[in-house]
Every structure is written in C-alpha cells, then in structure tokens.
Amino acid sequence: MGLGNQSVKKCHALLPTAGTGSRLGGDLPKQFQELAGRPMLAYAIEAYMQSPLIESIWIGVSPGFIDNPILKSLAKGSKPIHFLPTGGSTRQETVRNTLAAQLTSGISPDDWILVHDAARPGITPDLIKKLITSVQGSDVGGLLAVRLADTLKRADLDLAIAGNMPHVEKTISREHLWQAQTPQMFGLKELHDALQDAIRLEADVTDEASAMELTGVKPLLIEGATRNFKVTHSADLDLMQLLLNSENR
Ligand SMILES: Nc1ccn([C@@H]2O[C@H](COP(=O)(O)OP(=O)(O)OP(=O)(O)O)[C@@H](O)[C@H]2O)c(=O)n1
Ligand SMILES: C[C@](O)(CO)[C@H](O)COP(=O)(O)O
Numbered sequence: 001m002g003l004g005n006q007s008v009k010k011c012h013a014l015l016p017t018a019g020t021g022s023r024l025g026g027d028l029p030k031q032f033q034e035l036a037g038r039p040m041l042a043y044a045i046e047a048y049m050q051s052p053l054i055e056s057i058w059i060g061v062s063p064g065f066i067d068n069p070i071l072k073s074l075a076k077g078s079k080p081i082h083f084l085p086t087g088g089s090t091r092q093e094t095v096r097n098t099l100a101a102q103l104t105s106g107i108s109p110d111d112w113i114l115v116h117d118a119a120r121p122g123i124t125p126d127l128i129k130k131l132i133t134s135v136q137g138s139d140v141g142g143l144l145a146v147r148l149a150d151t152l153k154r155a156d157l158d159l160a161i162a163g164n165m166p167h168v169e170k171t172i173s174r175e176h177l178w179q180a181q182t183p184q185m186f187g188l189k190e191l192h193d194a195l196q197d198a199i200r201l202e203a204d205v206t207d208e209a210s211a212m213e214l215t216g217v218k219p220l221l222i223e224g225a226t227r228n229f230k231v232t233h234s235a236d237l238d239l240m241q242l243l244l245n246s247e248n249r
Contacts, residue, residue, distance in 0.1 A: 010055040010111045011132055012102065013048040013183070016094040017041060017118040018062040018087025023232050029062075030231060031118035032070050036244035040231065042074055043121030043244065049077035051128045054114070056080040056107075060098035062087035092195055092205055099192040109189035112136065115208050116183040121240060122227040123183070131185055134222045141186035142220030143209050144228065145178040152177070181224040184208040190215075 021030030031041045041059075048054050056079055061071065063085040071083050082105075086097035095115055103109060114131065116123060127144060135142040152174050155166035186194075186208055194211040197203075205211045209219045231237050 007108070007110075009136065009187075010108070011053050011136075011185075012107060012111060012113055012188075013051075013054050013057045014095065014098050014102070014113050014115045015041070015044060015048075015057070015059045015118050016087075016091050016098070016115065017059050018065075018094045019091065019119070021119075024234060024237060029065075030237070032065075032068075033237075035121060035231075035237065036241050039070055039074065040121050041070075041118045044116055044118055044123055045074055045077070045081070047123045047125055047128060048114075048116070049079060049081075051125045053129060053132045054079065055111075056082070058098055058102060059083045059118075060086040060094045092199055092211070095208065096192065096195040096199060099188060099195065102188060103192060107188060109187070111188050112141075112185055113188050113191060114183035114185045115191075117230055119231045120182055120228055121231065122225075122229060122243060124225075124227075127225060127228060128183060131183055131222050135185045135220055138220055140217050140219055141184075141191075141209075141212060142222050143184035143207070144181040144224030145221045146181065146224050146226060148174040148177045148179060150174070178221050180207050180209060181228050181230075182207070184219075186212055186219075 017031050019029060024030040026033050032039050048057050061083055066085040075081055084098055084101050086101055088094045088097050131144055152172040153168045154170045154172055156169040157164045157166040184207060191208055194215050198205040198211040198214055203214055212219055227243060231240050
C-alpha cells in the first residue's frame with residue numbers, strides 16, 4: 001500500500017510566555033527584558049521561524065500583557081504567529097490554556113506540539129530539527145535533555161531558609177539521570193488531556209513530559225545541548241548575554 005492517503009502530522013511551536021520572572025527580578029518579566037540587544041523572547045521566536053519543519057507559532061501571554069507593543073515588534077517572520085491571552089497562574093495552566101485554544105482553532109488534534117520555554121533563548125534550528133526527526137516516527141513523544149555531569153549531593157537542609165548551612169546527607173548516583181530541557185514534543189490532544197488531568201489532580205508536574213508520564217507514557221530522551229539552558233537567575237542572564245554576543249545573534 002502506498003503512503004499517499006496517510007495524513008502527515010504537522011509540527012507547531014507553543015511558547016509559554018506568561019511567567020513573572022520573580023527569581024531574576026527587574027522591571028519587566030525576564031522574557032521581555034533586553035538580552036544582547038533584543039527582547040529575550042525574540043531569540044526563541046527566531047529559531048522556530050527559521051525551522052522549516054515548524055508550521056506555526058503560538059505564544060501564551062498574560063492577559064494584562066497582550067496589548068504591549070513589545071509583542072507587536074516580535075510578530076515578524078515568514079510563518080503564522082499567534083499571540084494569545086492564555087497565560088495562567090502556573091506554567092502548566094498557560095500551556096493547557098494555549099493547547100485548548102489550538103484545539104478550537106482548527107489544528108488537527110493529532111498534530112505535534114513543541115512546547116518551549118520563552119526563557120530558553122539558546123535554542124537553535126538544529127536542535128529543533130534533531131528533536132522532530134528523532135520523535136516523529138514514535139507514538140510516545142519526547143524531549144530534549146542533557147545527561148548530568150557532576151556528582152550529586154542531597155542536602156540535609158533547605159538552603160532557601162535564611163541562615164541554613166546544609167551538610168551532605170547522601171551522595172546520589174547520577175547514573176541514568178538527565179536534566180529536562182525544552183522543546184518537549186507531544187500530540188496536541190494527548191498533551192492537552194494529560195495536563196488537564198494533572199491540573200485537576202493537583203499533581204506535581206513541572207514539565208509536559210511529567211504530565212504524559214502520569215498517563216503511562218515513557219517519552220523519548222533526546223540529547224540536547226548545554227547552550228539551551230534556562231535563564232532563571234541573574235548569573236544565567238550574564239552567561240547567556242556572553243554567548244549570544246559572541247555569536248552576533
Ligand atoms: N504562569 C506561568 C509561569 C511560567 N511561564 C513560562 O514558563 C517558562 C519557564 O518558567 P520559569 O523559568 O520558571 O519562569 P518564571 O515562572 O517567569 O520564573 P520565576 O519562577 O523566577 O518567577 C517561562 O518561559 C515562563 O514565562 C508561563 O508561561 N506561565
Ligand atoms: C520545563 C522545564 O524548563 C524543564 O526543565 C522546567 O521544568 C521549568 O521549571 P520552572 O519551575 O517553571 O522553572
């Protein structure tokens with residue numbers, strides 16, 4: 001039988017962009033702050049715009065930010081880009097709300113969605129292509145991740161509590177341990193339903209893969225890259241600035 005009648009699943013990017021960036025601080029949420037001369041969000045948008053396998057780009061922003069002129073300045077490129085007021089009070093709510101909007105917009109519920117943090121400006125078209133080509137033949141989805149290189153220690157105290165001086169409680173084997181990055185790539189309807197359930201059950205899900213894991217799926221781990229780190233603290237911002245300036249991006 002030929003392949004002619006089989007429908008090809010398309011790929012779309014979804015960027016949750018409704019965080020406040022409280023750990024970084026500043027006048028604007030971090031994804032809109034200037035980084036090497038452009039708003040941080042511009043770098044991820046550009047990488048997806050330059051990815052031939054990506055059909056469209058969907059950005060979930062806080063309702064209060066939807067009319068901000070920064071968004072207009074980022075709405076450039078050769079493929080459809082949609083800014084939606086779908087931001088929620090957690091990352092998972094922002095993603096779930098944006099997936100719900102995609103489902104009602106006419107996108108096929110079987111299409112692939114690549115969820116990518118606006119706070120990971122080091123993503124590149126090559127990494128996006130690597131994830132898509134590795135995952136699209138599977139029926140489980142997958143994510144970029146990096147293997148842990150350092151020795152891991154579990155502390156006996158929480159450093160976040162002022163004055164704490166933690167001791168090593170235990171050294172943990174790093175064998176089989178990976179750090180999750182984004183993009184994380186799953187089927188639109190499957191991911192929407194998994195997140196919906198996780199939110200309803202108040203499950204501790206901090207990424208899309210963990211919501212899918214709760215449904216019994218074992219997502220593929222695809223080797224990402226150190227450069228795709230998440231800008232969380234001011235030291236991350238300084239490092240990312242150096243990297244992007246060195247590339248003249
Ligand atoms: N309610 C939220 C919270 C986070 N995010 C997005 O999720 C990504 C990863 O989250 P993180 O780095 O934790 O961002 P913030 O929540 O903004 O950071 P912080 O925890 O320091 O406030 C970011 O692109 C952020 O904008 C979101 O869309 N909606
Ligand atoms: C999705 C993520 O970037 C994978 O590492 C991460 O879990 C986001 O966590 P945060 O608590 O929202 O920073």
